[in-house]
Structures are given as C-alpha cells and as structure tokens.
Amino acid sequence: xxxxxxxxxxxxxxxxxxxxxxxxxxxxxxxxxxxxxxxxxxxxxxxxxxxxxxxxxxxxxxxxxxxxxxxxxxxxxxxxxxxxxxxxxxxxxxxxxxxxxxxxxxxxxxxxxxxxxxxxxxxxxxxxxxxxxxxxxxxxxxxxxxxxxxxxxxxxxxxxxxxxxxxxxxxxxxxxxxxxxxxxxxxxxxxxxxxxxxxxxxxxxxxxxxxxxxxxxxxxxxxxxxxxxxxxxxxxxxxxxxxxxxxxxxxxxxxxxxxxxxxxxxx
Amino acid sequence: xxxxxxxxxxxxxxxxxxxxxxxxxxxxxxxxxxxxxxxxxxxxxxxxxxxxxxxxxxxxxxxxxxxxxxxxxxxxxxxxxxxxxxxxxxxxxxxxxxxxxxxxxxxxxxxxxxxxxxxxxxxxxxxxxxxxxxxxxxxxxxxxxxxxxxxxxxxxxxxxxxxxxxxxxxxxxxxxxxxxxxxxxxxxxxxxxxxxxxxxxxxxxxxxxxxxxxxxxxxxxxxxxxxxxxxxxxxxxxxxxxxxxxxxxxxxxxxxxxxxxxxxxxxxxxxxxxxxxxxxxxx
Numbered sequence: 001x002x003x004x005x006x007x008x009x010x011x012x013x014x015x016x017x018x019x020x021x022x023x024x025x026x027x028x029x030x031x032x033x034x035x036x037x038x039x040x041x042x043x044x045x046x047x048x049x050x051x052x053x054x055x056x057x058x059x060x061x062x063x064x065x066x067x068x069x070x071x072x073x074x075x076x077x078x079x080x081x082x083x084x085x086x087x088x089x090x091x092x093x094x095x096x097x098x099x100x101x102x103x104x105x106x107x108x109x110x111x112x113x114x115x116x117x118x119x120x121x122x123x124x125x126x127x128x129x130x131x132x133x134x135x136x137x138x139x140x141x142x143x144x145x146x147x148x149x150x151x152x153x154x155x156x157x158x159x160x161x162x163x164x165x166x167x168x169x170x171x172x173x174x175x176x177x178x179x180x181x182x183x184x185x186x187x188x189x190x191x192x193x194x195x196x197x198x199x200x201x202x203x204x205x206x207x208x209x210x211x212x213x214x215x216x217x218x219x220x221x222x223x224x225x226x227x228x229x230x231x232x233x234x235x236x237x238x239x240x241x242x243x244x245x246x247x248x249x250x251x252x253x254x255x256x257x258x259x260x261x262x263x264x265x266x267x
Numbered sequence: 268x269x270x271x272x273x274x275x276x277x278x279x280x281x282x283x284x285x286x287x288x289x290x291x292x293x294x295x296x297x298x299x300x301x302x303x304x305x306x307x308x309x310x311x312x313x314x315x316x317x318x319x320x321x322x323x324x325x326x327x328x329x330x331x332x333x334x335x336x337x338x339x340x341x342x343x344x345x346x347x348x349x350x351x352x353x354x355x356x357x358x359x360x361x362x363x364x365x366x367x368x369x370x371x372x373x374x375x376x377x378x379x380x381x382x383x384x385x386x387x388x389x390x391x392x393x394x395x396x397x398x399x400x401x402x403x404x405x406x407x408x409x410x411x412x413x414x415x416x417x418x419x420x421x422x423x424x425x426x427x428x429x430x431x432x433x434x435x436x437x438x439x440x441x442x443x444x445x446x447x448x449x450x451x452x453x454x455x456x457x458x459x460x461x462x463x464x465x466x467x468x469x470x471x472x473x474x475x476x477x478x479x480x481x482x483x484x485x486x487x488x489x490x491x492x493x494x495x496x497x498x499x500x501x502x503x504x505x506x507x508x509x510x511x512x513x514x515x516x517x518x519x520x521x522x523x524x525x526x527x528x529x530x531x532x533x534x535x536x537x538x539x540x541x542x543x544x545x546x547x548x549x550x
Contacts, residue, residue, distance in 0.1 A: 050389045052549040076391040084382030090312045102304040103392045105297060131315065157389075 003028040003187050004049070004155055008058035011044050018044040020211035021058065026189060026204075028154075031181055033202035034191045037241060041211040042191035043083065046159050049189070050080045063154045076105075079153035079186075081144045083160045089133035093124050093143050096132060097150060104151035114150050121176070122146030138169025145176045148186065156180060158190040162197060174201050195233040207240045214240040293393045301392045305400025310407055320408075324415040327363040331356065331419055344484050349426075349516050356420040357509035357517070358482030361444060361502060363416060364409040368445045369473050371405050372452035375548070376462050385549045395542035398450060402538070405449035406442035413441045417513075426515035436512045436523065443530040444505035448476075450537040457544035481520075482506050504529040 004026040011019045019041040026032045034042045047053035049060055051071040060067045063077035080086075087096045097115045106114055119125045122142040132140060141161065148156050158177070162170040174197070180186045192198055198205055199219050207215040207222070215222055215236070223231045226239045293301075313320070331352065338344065339351040346354035378384045387397055421427050428434075452469070459465050477483075479493055480502040486494055497503050508526035511519035519526065 047549070052385060052388055052546070072391060075389055078389065080386060080389040082382040082385040084380070084385075086382045086386035088308070088312075088383060089381075090315060091308060095308065095311050099304060099308045100386075100390065103301060103387070103390045105391060 001028045004062050004189060006060040009048060009055055009060050010057040011048060011053060012056045017211050022213055024206055026187060028187050029181055029185060030203040031177060031188045031201055033198045033205045034208060035198050035205055036208035037193060040208040042208055043159060046157055046191055050078060050157050051075055077154050079148040079156040081158045081161060085140060086144055087132050087140060092129050092131055094128040100147050101150045106150050118146040118149040121149055137165055138172060141165060141173055142176060148180060155187045155189060158188060160191055177201060195237060199233045207237060209241040298393055298396050301396035302400040302403055305397060306403040306407055309404030320411050323412065327359045327416050328419055330359045331423055347518060349514060352423060353425045353514045355483060356425050357513045358506050360413060360416040361482055361506045361509055362477055363412045364441055364445050365448050365476060365502060367408045367412060368405045368448035369452045369469055371401060371449035372456035372465055373462060375453050375456045376465055379548045388546055388549045394545050395538055398453060398541040398545055399538055401453060402446035402450050405445040409441045409445035410438060428513060428515050433512045440505060440508045443534060447501050447530055447533050447537060450541045453541050454544055457547050476500060476502050480506055501530060501533045
C-alpha cells in the first residue's frame with residue numbers, strides 16, 4: 001500500500017531548479033532513504049512533503065492527503081525532525097515533550113502516559129528533568145525521535161538524522177528508527193549522505209542528483225545495477241551522481257558556521 | 268487509556284493512537300489552547316532563569332532615578348499638574364515593555380537558526396495561534412516588568428493608583444502593548460530573516476518609536492511633522508492608557524476605551540500579517 005506518492009514534484013528558486021519532476025512512491029511501513037550530495041535537492045523535497053515549502057509544479061499525497069490542497073491535514077498526519085535542532089534548549093526534556101504533546105493535540109487522558117513512553121523510548125527517563133541545553137548531541141536526537149511517540153504520525157520525516165553524531169549515537173538512532181517502523185507501524189522517510197546508513201537502515205533508496213531522481217531501488221538492486229562485482233553503495237552513488245561523495249559539496253561557509261554554532265550552543 | 272480510531276476519507280487506516288487529522292479549521296478551544304501552550308512554555312523558561320528579569324530592570328531604574336529625578340527639578344515640561352516623575356513613570360514602563368517586545372524578533376530568528384521554527388510549522392497548530400502565543404509570552408514578560416516599575420516608582424514617591432480595576436486595566440494595557448510590538452518585531456524578523464540585519468533594523472526602529480510618542484513629553488510640544496508620526500504610533504495610545512490607569516491624578520488625552528480600540532485593531536492587523544509571513548521563516 002502506498003502511503004506517500006509524488007507526481008512530477010518540482011520547485012524552482014529563480015533560475016535554479018532544486019527539485020525537478022520528482023516521482024516517488026513509498027509503501028506504508030518502509031524506511032525510505034533519499035540519498036544525494038548537498039545541493040541535490042533532498043531538503044527541498046522534504047520541505048515540500050512536510051508543507052513547509054509550496055511546490056512550483058506537480059504535487060504529492062502524504063497519508064492520503066494532497067500537500068497543496070490539504071496542508072493542515074498532512075501536518076496532522078506526519079512528524080518531522082529537521083536537520084538542525086528542533087527542541088528548546090532552555091526547557092527540560094520533559095517540558096519539550098509536554099509542549100509538543102499539547103501543540104499536537106494529544107488528549108489530556110493519554111498525555112502523561114505518552115510522555116512517559118517517549119522518555120523511555122529515548123532512554124531519557126533519568127535526564128527528563130534536566131535542561132536540554134546540557135544534553136549531548138545523541139540525547140537531543142533521541143529526544144526528537146521520541147517525540148514521534150506522542151502523536152503517532154503515520155509518516156515520519158527525518159532530515160539528515162545522524163549528522164554530527166558519534167558512531168555509538170548513530171547506532172542508537174538507527175535502532176530507534178527501526179523500532180518506530182516495526183513496533184509502531186510508522187513509515188519513515190529520511191535523507192542522508194552516509195552510504196552505510198542508507199545500506200543498513202533503508203528498505204528502498206532514491207539517489208538524487210541535481211534535483212532529479214537518478215536511481216531508485218533497494219540497496220541490493222542498486223548495487224546489482226552498476227554491472228560491477230561486489231559493488232559498494234559508495235560506488236553506486238558515484239555512478240549515479242557523477243562524482244564520488246567528497247568534500248567539494250560540503251556546503252558553504254554560512255551553512256558550516258551555522259551548524260557548528262548550533263552544536264556549540266547545545267554544549 | 269482510550270485509543271482514538273477515527274474513520275477517515277483516506278485509503279489507509281489510522282495507526283492506533285494517532286491524533287485524528289483536524290478537518291480544515293481548528294476549534295476555538297483548541298486554538299486558544301495552542302496560544303496558551305506557547306505562553307506557558309515561555310513562563311517555564313522564565314522560571315528556569317529569572318535573572319534576566321532583574322537585568323532588564325536596570326534600564327527603567329536608570330530612566331526613573333536619573334533622567335526622571337533631574338527633569339522633575341527642571342519644571343520645563345507641562346504635565347497637566349502632576350510631578351514630572353509621575354508623568355514619566357508610565358512612559359518608562361511602556362518603554363521597558365517595548366524593548367522586551369522588540370527582542371522577540373531576535374528570539375524568533377534564533378529559533379529559526381536552530382530548526383525549532385520548522386518543527387512548529389510542521390505541527391498541526393494554527394499559525395495565527397503560534398504568533399499570538401508568542402505575543403502573549405511577550406505580555407507575560409511585560410507584566411513582570413510592570414511589577415518592577417510599579418515598585419520602583421512607588422519607592423521614588425510617585426503617587427500610584429492602587430485601585431484594583433485600574434490595575435487590571437494596566438495589566439491588560441501591558442499585555443496589549445507587548446503583543447502589538449512583539450508581533451511587529453516578528454513580522455520584521457520574517458522579512459529580514461538574519462540576526463545581523465535584524466539588529467540593525469531593530470535599533471533604527473526602537474528609538475524613533477519611543478521618542479515619537481508621548482512617553483517622555485506631551486505631544487502638544489512637538490513640531491507638526493512629529494505630531495503626525497506620534498498620532499499613528501501605537502505606543503502613544505499605550506502610554507495614554509497607562510497614564511490614566513497607573514498614576515494618581517493621571518488623565519487620558521484620547522479616552523482609555525479609544526486607546527484600547529486602537530491597540531486591539533493594531534494587534535488584529537499585525538497578527539493576520541504575522542501569521543501569513545511566519546511560514547516564510549522555514550522556506
């Protein structure tokens with residue numbers, strides 16, 4: 001069953017076409033990965049699907065609702081963890097959960113139970129009363145993922161969920177993502193530029209390059225498609241995006257200084 | 268624990284425990300709840316770190332204790348029979364609320380740089396409720412300033428109006444004033460988007476708003492062109508209501524009801540604009 005479908009989804013910024021006729025279909029319950037170098041259009045696609053950015057042309061349905069005509073209904077059916085930090089450092093972990101539970105309209109009768117469950121899920125039951133400013137990067141991400149348990153979205157969008165995390169924290173995030181699909185039946189749509197993450201975590205992948213979908217399939221299918229014995233996903237990526245995933249596409253000075261500032265801010 | 272399982276028009280069944288997608292419009296109760304939630308969290312933050320309130324009290328203290336005490340001795344400004352310090356006290360409170368409110372634009376840009384704005388905008392909460400919630404938060408901070416300025420003014424010998432209806436009216440004026448200028452500040456933040464540009468524009472706007480109002484001197488003293496500006500400046504009506512409600516013997520030039528009307532109208536217009544522009548922050 002298809003839970004997310006885009007049809008010729010396009011977004012232009014002036015002369016630049018950030019997403020160019022993107023066609024994707026995601027089945028309910030799968031972990032779908034959007035892979036690509038910086039500037040490939042991954043974040044633009046996720047912003048359109050989460051109703052943050054209206055498409056220039058084309059459309060998409062998420063959880064049965066059209067993103068152009070029913071953005072409010074789409075928002076009520078999804079969860080979103082942006083690339084940057086989406087919790088308030090001046091509040092405690094518990095308060096952040098309470099805040100979003102209320103904004104998401106989680107009814108009073110189940111609220112306390114849901115928050116407790118989210119804290120357990122994030123492994124933050126003991127740190128719940130501490131300000132998020134004092135959390136590690138991994139704890140912040142776990143808290144953000146735990147928020148999905150508050151309102152139980154049908155589709156959860158994760159934009160670069162493990163950027164800036166150490167290997168242990170990354171694996172914890174992967175475990176959480178799997179539990180969200182297996183135990184709670186959510187569909188996860190994520191972007192990443194880590195090949196190992198895509199390989200281990202995603203059921204199916206789309207490789208984006210210059211705003212277009214260059215390849216689509218399971219990690220195994222993609223590896224087979226490049227006519228090369230024992231192809232790694234890195235080689236697949238290089239094949240479809242025209243260049244290896246190297247530092248030349250790491251974003252501009254402003255992006256870097258901002259992400260570093262954000263990490264520093266969280267201590 | 269009751270699970271909510273709703274019938275929905277979409278082909279897929281809803282996950283057990285999902286929140287049902289609201290149909291187009293948010294109910295007024297839920298809408299108000301969302302506003303209050305935003306303000307409630309602000310209150311939590313204030314409780315975590317109340318030192319900010321004290322540091323913010325320094326500026327009004329200087330205005331009253333230095334500027335006010337000196338100009339009271341000059342007797343140059345026609346105040347309509349009340350001592351200059353009494354005349355100035357509501358102006359200083361309005362200024363202090365204005366400065367807090369203008370700071371909200373920076374706070375919103377900060378939230379944008381973090382990613383919190385994106386998360387809020389993807390929540391099913393109404394955008395107007397989020398904007399008004401921020402405005403209410405500014406009001407809560409403004410009220411804390413009111414307590415401090417009331418105490419300071421009283422200690423300096425200002426004849427305060429301690430009647431309960433007047434004080435409730437004051438609280439309402441502070442909330443409205445903070446809401447108007449914080450939403451104004453949010454709109455500017457939505458347009459300029461970066462902290463550097465906001466700092467520049469914030470400076471350029473705050474002082475003229477303050478000086479082109481009746482906060483420190485009556486409008487009657489102003490040259491013609493400045494009078495025009497002062498009359499379209501919402502701060503003038505905020506100060507006018509405060510002057511009638513805060514001090515003993517203070518009088519309103521336009522009538523408190525008219526002042527409230529102007530502020531409410533400004534508030535409504537700014538909220539509509541703010542709610543439209545707020546999503547720009549995440550694009």
